[in-house]
Amino acid sequence: MGTRETIRTAVRDVVPPAGLTRALAVQAMVYAVGSGLFHAGSAVFFTRALGLSAAQVGLGLSVAAGVSLLGTVPLGGLTDRYGPQRVWVVGLVLNAALFATYPFVGGFAGFLAVVVALAAVDAAVGVARQVYSINALPPAERVTAMAYQRSSLNVGFGLGAVISGLVLAVDTITAYRGMVWFISTVFLVTALFVRRLPRLPQVARPAEPMSRLAVLRDRPFMAVSVLSGLLTAHGVLYLTVMPLWILTHTDAPKTMIAGLVLLNTILIVLLQVRVSRGADTAAGAARASRRGGxxxxxxxxxxxxxxxTRGLLTVVVLVAAAMLLILAELIESAGSWGLTATLPPADQRGAYVGALGLGVQVQYLIAPAGLTALGVTTGGWGWLPTAAIFVLVAAAIVPAVAWAQRTPRLGAEAAEPAMTPVP
Incomplete structure (x- = not known):
């Protein structure tokens, strides 16, 4: 009986309950198949099918990252004006159209135009998706629903990676073109799926809405944004810094890197929902963020x-370190979702969710180079100040959230509405 109950609990932690939570999770998985396929095969597609140099690809992606950074807040405001579902659907259709044009890109200028446009669309879509999930569900279910979506995303990413492996094995221009057209189709299917989700009543906007950049003056909230964003550096540590450390400072086999990535994917699918419990309030989310840090x-x-260390002991240490970082990712992600669901005001949610993502964008700019320099190029001693940085961020996040809770949000007039879906 105990075994059966354990199995049922494990299934509940992976398979979302019927209804809107399941629909959002299925949507996330479908979308992630296309996204995961492109992330796994994009580098080869850019160089092999488009004939770009590695330097051109790097420059284009850097410019796109800058556009995403600058556009996160103002593009998030589109959700407040037009509604999250409409922005979400239009963004997915634009995504599909842009991917469909990739095979016809001629030279660096065309590539740059497409990746910059995709960065802008993705910034708007990311905010709209989160705002819809928050508005469509009661407060007690929001973080759990986001956890199910995260679990489903990883399943989709895995499927996308498998498909990319087949494309890379074929290794023809036709296969690469077919890949991006398949991704375009996946995004169109996702748009149709999102369009069929329950419609929500529009949140009443303030009589005099604040400007889309006014949220940047909300100092307590922006402090939370920066601190929470810095904690998302666990992704850079796991996917970039740790592999470089393994390659340059240990005697572990190179294949272990792939094994640790697989371990990360499996544990997120199995444990994300369970670990996310208790992060559905601002205080609980702050504590989860602190534990993650x-x-x-x-x-x-x-x-x-x-x-x-040497030999088997090296492998044991690396697995132990990876498990700590995976647990940190699981807990910090739940904390981030809790802050996203509780701190932004209902009538300015798009702008504020966009501002919360600004901290993540800042982390993307500084963490890859900064953490690699500290952790890898110093020979090892740089891990001590790196650990100290995360201790300081973890110590600051709880009082920062409390400060934000005590301070009224700029331009907020409406209380949390009852967002019953329209049949």
């Missing part, structure tokens, strides 16, 4: 031990 710091102290 402290676990990242602990990872920074354990990983460098693998630089002085």
């Amino acid at each position: 402290l676990l990242i710091a602990l990872f920074c102290l354990v990983l460098p031990i693998s630089g002085v």
Whole structure:
């Protein structure tokens, strides 16, 4: 009986309950098949099918990242004006159209135009998706629903990666063109799926809406944005810095990197919902963010031990460090969703969710180079100040959230509405 109950609990933690939560999770998985396929095969597509140099690809993606950084807040405001579902659907259709044009791109200028446009559309779509999920569900279910979506996203990413492996094995221009057209079709299917989701009543906007950049003057909220954004550096640590450390400072086999990525995917699918419990209030989300930061710091102290061990012991240390970072990712992600669901005001949610994402964009700009320099190029001692940084961020996040809770949001007039879907 105990075993059966354990199995039922495990299934409940992976398979979302029927209704809107399941529909949102299925949508996330379908979308992630296309997104995961492109992330896994994009580098080869750009160089092999479009004939671009590695330097051109890097420059184009950097410019696109800058556009995403600058556009996150103002594009998030579109959701407040037009509604999250409409922005979400239009954005997915534009995504599909832009991907469909990729095979016809001629030269760097065309590539740059497409990747910049995609960055802008993705910024708007990301905010709209989150705002819809928040508005469509009661407060107690929002973080759990986001956890189910995260779990489904990883399933979709895995399927996309498998398909990309087949494309790379074929390795023809026709296969690469077919890949992006398939991705375009996936986004169109996702748009149709989102369009069929329940319609929500429009949140009443303030009589005098604030400007789309006014949220940047909300100092308590922006402090939370920066601190929460810095904690998302666990992704850079897991996918970039740790592999570089393994390659340059340990005797572990290179294949272990792929194994650790697979371990990450499996555990997120299995544990994300369970670990997310308790993060559905601002205070609970702040505490989860703090725990995530402290676990990242602990990872920074354990990983460098693998630089002085040998053989099987190195593998054991690396797995232990990876488990700490995976747990940090699971807990911090729940904390981030809780802050997203509770701090932004209902009538300015798009702008505020966009502003919360601004901290993540800042992290993307500084973490890859900064953490690689500290953790890898110093030979090992740089992990100590890195751990100290995350301890400080973890210590600051709870009082920052409390400060934000005490401070009224700019331009907020409406209380949390009852967002019953329209049949």
